[in-house]
Amino acid sequence: MKKITIAIDGFSSCGKSTMAKDLAKEIGYIYVDTGAMYRSVTLYALRHELFDADNQVKVDMLEKEMSNIHISFKFNNETGRPDCYLNGELVEKEIRSLEVSNHVSPIAAVPFVRQALVAQQKLMGQEKGIVMDGRDIGTTVFPDAELKIFVTADSKVRAQRRYDELKQKGMPAEFDDILKNVEERDYIDTHREVSPLKKADDAITLDNSHMTIAEQKEWLMKQYQKAAGC
Ligand SMILES: Nc1ncnc2c1ncn2[C@@H]1O[C@H](COP(=O)(O)OP(=O)(O)O)[C@@H](O)[C@H]1O
Numbered sequence: 706m707k708k709i710t711i712a713i714d715g716f717s718s719c720g721k722s723t724m725a726k727d728l729a730k731e732i733g734y735i736y737v738d739t740g741a742m743y744r745s746v747t748l749y750a751l752r753h754e755l756f757d758a759d760n761q762v763k764v765d766m767l768e769k770e771m772s773n774i775h776i777s778f779k780f781n782n783e784t785g786r787p788d789c790y791l792n793g794e795l796v797e798k799e800i801r802s803l804e805v806s807n808h809v810s811p812i813a814a815v816p817f818v819r820q821a822l823v824a825q826q827k828l829m830g831q832e833k834g835i836v837m838d839g840r841d842i843g844t845t846v847f848p849d850a851e852l853k854i855f856v857t858a859d860s861k862v863r864a865q866r867r868y869d870e871l872k873q874k875g876m877p878a879e880f881d882d883i884l885k886n887v888e889e890r891d892y893i894d895t896h897r898e899v900s901p902l903k904k905a906d907d908a909i910t911l912d913n914s915h916m917t918i919a920e921q922k923e924w925l926m927k928q929y930q931k932a933a934g935c
C-alpha cells in the first residue's frame with residue numbers, strides 16, 4: 706500500500722500526540738512528536754541559563770549554543786513510542802515539566818530555532834510513512850502532506866487532561882497554573898511571526914472536547930483509510 710505523510714497540528718494539550726502515536730503504531734508508521742524537540746531546546750536553555758531575569762530568551766547566546774544541541778529519538782519497545790534524547794540523555798520526563806511548558810513558546814518563536822528543527826523534521830519525513838504532530842506541520846514542514854488534521858478542544862478540558870496526566874506521573878501541578886499556561890502558549894503560538902499555529906486550508910478540523918481517546922482514534926483511522934485509499 707502506498708505510504709503517505711500525516712500532519713497533525715493544533716492547540717496545546719488536546720490529544721494530538723495520543724492520537725498520532727496510536728495511529729502510527731497501528732499502521733506501522735514512524736511517529737515524531739515535534740513538541741518534544743522544542744521542549745528539549747528549552748530544557749537546554751534553562752540548564753544553561755539562557756533566560757534573563759524577566760524570562761526573556763538570551764537570543765545571541767542561544768544562537769551560539771545551537772550547534773551544541775543535538776536532539777534524537779529512539780524507539781522504546783515498552784511504551785511503543787519513541788523517546789526523546791537531548792545530547793544522548795533521555796529527557797522524556799524532564800521536558801514535560803510545567804517549568805519547561807512555561808518557557809517553551811518563546812523559544813519556539815525564535816526564527817533560527819525553528820529553522821534548525823524544521824530542517825531536521827523534513828529529513829525525517831523524506832521517505833513518507835510518517836505521522837508528525839506539532840503546530841506547523843501541515844503549513845510549513847509538510848505542506849504537501851496527503852492527510853492534515855487540525856485538533857482543538859475547550860481550554861478547560863485541555864487543562865484538565867494535562868492536570869490529570871501530571872498528577873498521575875507524580876509531578877507537581879495546580880489546575881489554574883496549567884490553564885494559564887495552556888492559554889498563554891496558545892496565544893504566543895498563534896501570534897508569533899514565523900510559522901504561527903494556524904489551520905492549513907486543506908486540513909480537517911477535529912474538536913475532541915467531548916470525545917474519548919477510543920473515539921478519536923477510530924475517527925483518525927477512518928481519515929487515514931480515506932486518504933491512503935484503503
Ligand atoms: N479524548 C481524550 N479524552 C481524555 N483525555 C485525553 C483525550 N485525548 C488525550 N487525552 C489525554 O490528555 C493529555 C494530553 O494529551 P496529549 O496527546 O499529550 O496532547 P497534545 O499532544 O495535544 O499536547 C494526555 O494525558 C492524554 O492521555
Ligand SMILES: Nc1ccn([C@@H]2O[C@H](COP(=O)(O)OP(=O)(O)O)[C@@H](O)[C@H]2O)c(=O)n1
Nearest residue numbers: 717718739740743809810813839840841890
Ligand atoms: N511544531 C511545533 C511543535 C511545538 N511547538 C512549540 O512547542 C510547544 C510545546 O509543544 P507540545 O506539542 O509539546 O505541547 P503540548 O500540546 O503537548 O503541551 C508549543 O506550545 C509550541 O510553542 C512549535 O512551535 N511547533
